[in-house]
Amino acid sequence: MTTPLERLFDQLRRFDRHVVAADGQRAAASVIVVAAIVFVPMFSAWQVTRAAGGAAAPLAVAATVGPSPSEPVFSVRRIARTTAIEAQVATARTRLSVLSAKLPPDACLVVRTESRDVVRTRAQRPLIPASNMKLLVAATALDVLGADYRFETRLLGNHTGATIIGNLWLVGGGDPVLTTRAYPATQINPPVAPTYLDALADGLLASGITTITGSVVGDESRYDDERYVPTWGDGIRAIEAGPLGALMVDDGILVGEPLKPANPAISAATAFTRLLRARGINVIGSPRSAIAPVATTEIARLISAPLAAILSDLLGNSDNNVAELLLKEIGLARQQTPTRVAGLRVVADVLEARGIPVDGLVLADGSGLDDANRVTCQTLVSLLDAYGADSPLGAGLALAGATGTLREAFTPGPASRRVRAKTGTLRVAKALSGFFPVADIRGGGVVTFSLVLNGAGVSNQSEYRPLWNELMEALSAFSDQPTEQSLLPRS
Numbered sequence: 070m071t072t073p074l075e076r077l078f079d080q081l082r083r084f085d086r087h088v089v090a091a092d093g094q095r096a097a098a099s100v101i102v103v104a105a106i107v108f109v110p111m112f113s114a115w116q117v118t119r120a121a122g123g124a125a126a127p128l129a130v131a132a133t134v135g136p137s138p139s140e141p142v143f144s145v146r147r148i149a150r151t152t153a154i155e156a157q158v159a160t161a162r163t164r165l166s167v168l169s170a171k172l173p174p175d176a177c178l179v180v181r182t183e184s185r186d187v188v189r190t191r192a193q194r195p196l197i198p199a200s201n202m203k204l205l206v207a208a209t210a211l212d213v214l215g216a217d218y219r220f221e222t223r224l225l226g227n228h229t230g231a232t233i234i235g236n237l238w239l240v241g242g243g244d245p246v247l248t249t250r251a252y253p254a255t256q257i258n259p260p261v262a263p264t265y266l267d268a269l270a271d272g273l274l275a276s277g278i279t280t281i282t283g284s285v286v287g288d289e290s291r292y293d294d295e296r297y298v299p300t301w302g303d304g305i306r307a308i309e310a311g312p313l314g315a316l317m318v319d320d321g322i323l324v325g326e327p328l329k330p331a332n333p334a335i336s337a338a339t340a341f342t343r344l345l346r347a348r349g350i351n352v353i354g355s356p357r358s359a360i361a362p363v364a365t366t367e368i369a370r371l372i373s374a375p376l377a378a379i380l381s382d383l384l385g386n387s388d389n390n391v392a393e394l395l396l397k398e399i400g401l402a403r404q405q406t407p408t409r410v411a412g413l414r415v416v417a418d419v420l421e422a423r424g425i426p427v428d429g430l431v432l433a434d435g436s437g438l439d440d441a442n443r444v445t446c447q448t449l450v451s452l453l454d455a456y457g458a459d460s461p462l463g464a465g466l467a468l469a470g471a472t473g474t475l476r477e478a479f480t481p482g483p484a485s486r487r488v489r490a491k492t493g494t495l496r497v498a499k500a501l502s503g504f505f506p507v508a509d510i511r512g513g514g515v516v517t518f519s520l521v522l523n524g525a526g527v528s529n530q531s532e533y534r535p536l537w538n539e540l541m542e543a544l545s546a547f548s549d550q551p552t553e554q555s556l557l558p559r560s
Contacts, residue, residue, distance in 0.1 A: 158182065158185075158187050158547060160546040160547075161180075161187060161543050161544060161546040161547045162187050162188060164539075164542065164543035164546055165178070165180055165187060165188040165540075165543045166188065167539075167543075168536065168539045168540060168543055169188060169190040171536065171539075172190060172522070172536070173522060173523070173524045173527065174524070175194075175196060175522075175523035175524045176190070176191065176196070176520070176521060176522045176523065176524075176527075177190060177191040177192055177193075177194050177196055177445060177446035177447075177519070177520075177521050178190040178191075178192075178446060178518075178519070178520050178521075178540075179192045179446040179447055179449075179450045179518065179519050180450075180516060180517070180518045180543075180544070181450050181454060181516070181517045181518070182507070182514060182515070182516045182517070182547065183514060184454075186450075187516075189447075190446075191446070192445060192446050192447040193426075193428060193429065193445050193447050194429070194445060194446075195428075195429030195430070195431065195443035195444065195445055196443065196444065196445070196446075196498070196521045196523045197440050197442060197443065197495060197497065197498040197521075197523050198437055198442055198443070198444040198449070198493055198498070198500050198521060199437045199493030199494050199495045199498040199499065199500050200387045200389075200436065200437040200491065200492060200493035200494065200500070201437060201444065201449060201491055201492075201493040201500040201502050201519075201521065202392070202432075202434070202435060202436065202437030202442050202444065202493075203383055203384055203387065203392050203435065203436065203437060203491065204384070204449060204452055204453070204462070204491050204502065205416050205420065205432075205435075205444070205452065206383070206392050206395055206396055206399075206412075206416065206435040207380050207383055207384055207395075207462050207465060208419065208420075208423075208452055208455070208456055208462055209399055209412075209415060209416045209419045209420075210376060210380075210395050210398075210399055211376070211377075211380075211456070211460075211461060211462060212419050212422075212423075213399050213402050213403050213415060213419065214376055214398065214399065214402055215376065216375060216376055216377040216461045217375045217376065217377070218375065218376040219372050219373050219374070219375055219376070220242045220243055220244035220245070220247075220264070220372070220373040220398075221242040221244075221370050221371065221372055221373070222239070222240065222241060222242050222244050222247060222264070222266075222269070222316075222370065222371040222373075223238075223239075223240040223242065223367055223369070223370045223371075224237065224238065224239060224240075224269055224273070224367070224368045224369045224370070224371075225237075225238035225240060225361050225365040225366060225367055225368060226238060226281075226365065226366065226368050227365065227366055228278065228366075228368065230277075231277050231278055231279040231280065232278070232279070232280045232281075232282060233278060233280065233281040233282065233283070233368075234282055234283075235282060235283040236281075236283035236284050236285070236286045236354070237281045237283065237284070237285050237286070237352075237368075238286050238288055238361040238365055239269075239285055239286065239287050239288065239316065239337060239338055239341050240288040240291075240316070240361055241287065241288060241289045241291055241314065241315040241316025241317070241334065241337070242291060242315065243291055243292060243315045243394055243397065243398045243401075243407075244264050244317075244371075244373045245317070245379065245382070245383075245388070245390060245391040245394040245395060246260050246262055246263050246264055246373065246374075246379055246382055246388075246391065247263075247264050247266055247316075247317060247318050247319075247337070247371075247373075248260050248263035248264060248265055248266065248318065248319055249265070249266050249267060249318060249319055249324065249340055249344065250265055250267050251324045252319040252320075252322070252324055255322075255324060258385075258386040258387075258388075258473055258474070258476075260382055260386070260388075261378070261381040261382050261385060261386060261473075262373075262374040262378035262379050262381060262382060264371060264372075264373040264374065266318055266337075266340065266341060266344065266371070267344055268371055269341070269344075269369055269371050270341065270344035270345050270347075270348055270350075271348070272369050273345065273350065273368070273369065274345075274348045274349070274350060276368075276369075278350060279349070279350060279351065280350070280351045280353070281345070281350065281351070281352045281353060281354075282353050282354075283353065283354045284338070284342075284352070284353075284354030284355055284356060284357055285338045285339075285341050285342045285345070285352060285354075285356050286338060286356075286357055286358060286359050286361070287316050287333075287334030287335060287336075287337045287338035287341075287356070287357070287358040287359075288316065288334065288358070288359065288360055288361045289314040289315040289316040289333065289334035289358065290315070290360045291315035291316075291401070291407060292313075292314065292315040292394075292397045292398075292401070292407040292408075293397070293407055293408045294314070295313065295408065295409060296311050296312035296313050296314070296331075297310075297311045297312065297313065298393075298409065298433065298434045298438070298439055300433060300439055300441060301434075301438060301439060305438050307321075307328075307329050309389055309436075309438055310389035310390050310393060310436055310438060311390070311393070312329065312331060312332070312333050313333070313390065313393050313394065313397075314332070314333040314334055315334075315394075315397075315407075316333060316334045316337045317333045317336075317337065317390060317394070318333075318336065318337040318340045318341070319336075319340065320388075320390050321333040321336050321390070322336070323336055323339060323340060324340075332358055334358035335356055335357060335358045338356035338357060338358060339356040341356075342356045376461070377461035377464070377465070379391065380461055380462065380464070380465030381464075381465045381472075381473070383395065383465065384462070384465040384466050384467065384473075384491050385465055385466060385467040385468075385472050385473030385474070386467075386473045386474065387467075387473065387474050387491070387492065387493075389436035389438060390436075392434075392435040392436040392437070393409065393434065393435050393436055395412075395435065396409055396412030396413065396416075396434075396435035397409060397411075397412055398412075399411075399412040399415045399416070400412035400413075400414070400415060403415045403418075409434065409435070412435065413432040413433075413434075413435070416432060416435075417430065417432060420448070420452070423452075423455050424451075424455075425448060425451045425452050425455055426445065426447050426448050426451055427448065428445065428447075428448075429443055429444075429445055430443065430444060430445075430448060431443035431444075437493055437495075438495075440495055440497065440498070444521075446502075446519040446520070446521055449502045449519040449521070450502070450517050450518065450519045453502060453503065453504065453517045453519070454517050457515075458489065458504040458506065458515045458517075463489060463504055464489075466489035466490055466491055466503050466504070467489065467490060467491070467492065468486060468488070468489055469484045469485055469486060469487060469488040469489070469490065470484070470485035470486050471486050474492040475488075475490060475492065478492075478537070479537075479538070479541055482538065482541055482542075483541055483542060483544075483545035484505065484541040484544075484545070487505070487506055488503060488504065488505050488506075488541065488544075489503050489504050490502060490503025490504070491503055493521075494528050495528065496528060497523060497524060497525060497527065497528070498521070498522065498523050498527065498528065499521075499522045499527045499528045499532075499533040500519075500520065500521045500522070501518075501519075501520050501537060501540075502518065502519035502520070502521075503517075503518065504516070504517055504518075505517075505518060505541070505544040505545075505547075507544075507547045514547075516544050516547060518540065518544065520536070520537070520540055522536070
């Protein structure tokens, strides 16, 4: 004996076949009426069974835009799928609407799952993204350079037996994580994928070299000589980032010394001279910088980890120097111009080529330290969705309660060791964009989100932490019930 619901679905199937041959306008009107008649009772019935109804509408919900339909316009399966998805997000949507009402005027929030925006609050308002700018750089680097791209630092010189005759040239290849082994212990967030300069010194010693009759000379000619973004204030220069160059070791710091040298190539040459002397290699001259002669012989080269690994430093640790050097490498690779400005042009080109919205986009630097940058939550969510949680970009994000800038965040709570996201902090900006895995959604879904706050005081923990926590609680409310299959008639 068939149930009333099964009889209804049987009628719908017959109606579906009728629609194909029916008059276009009459058929369209019939579809709308019947869809409303079916959808509302199905959703309401499911809500009643959970004893949970009356979900409030969010502040703003975008119309669903998905891929071209592969099923008839009116389809039992399509109605069941839409009903299931809407029911799964109902509680989360209610909570997100409450959160949206608490946001400051200069804030945006977008939450998306299965290509549907669950909530859109001022989604297209351009705001200061702080370090969420690094997401744009990471995405562009993946497209332009590739996940397997590696940086190379070379040693050049002329040697006879155990002696380097004249200078030993340390030629920078733009490696943004070139590091001495002594440096990571001095950092709160040490490099995740460092390229240890010590390995070059070890190799030189192993080759039998005992004396360098000249100097260690740093060559940084791969990039331009813009040390700082011109609009950065004094509170940023040499503290948050820079001085920049194609040959930077330990972020330009000389371990044990209070101030950074003005020229990172000289700093690198000094660090390498120290490493050689510590191994008993006699370096006669003092460290300096210059451009290596073309005919100089290569002695050795040091190869970095792949870009995919370095993204953990860029995104997870939010390393500003990594962002700025990658921007110059992107400009060199795509426009043969190793500058910040060329890199930013490439970023804009890549976003447009990907179909990522760029309305209101303003690009000033790669690190997000400049408060002239402007990005929308719509852009950030679309970018994250374009690459996905399982991409190198997704893997490079900090893990809540475990790594990078989220090491101490969201513990305890539903986001702990679950959410991967990019943070952003300036005096007048706080941002959080990333992925919230929801294993229950259609067998393993992901919610993509972006929350950007602007205004005085938003970077104070007392201001942003309650909003962050409420966002995580809302995202944890996504459900796996009802399933699409459970709403289809039994055969």
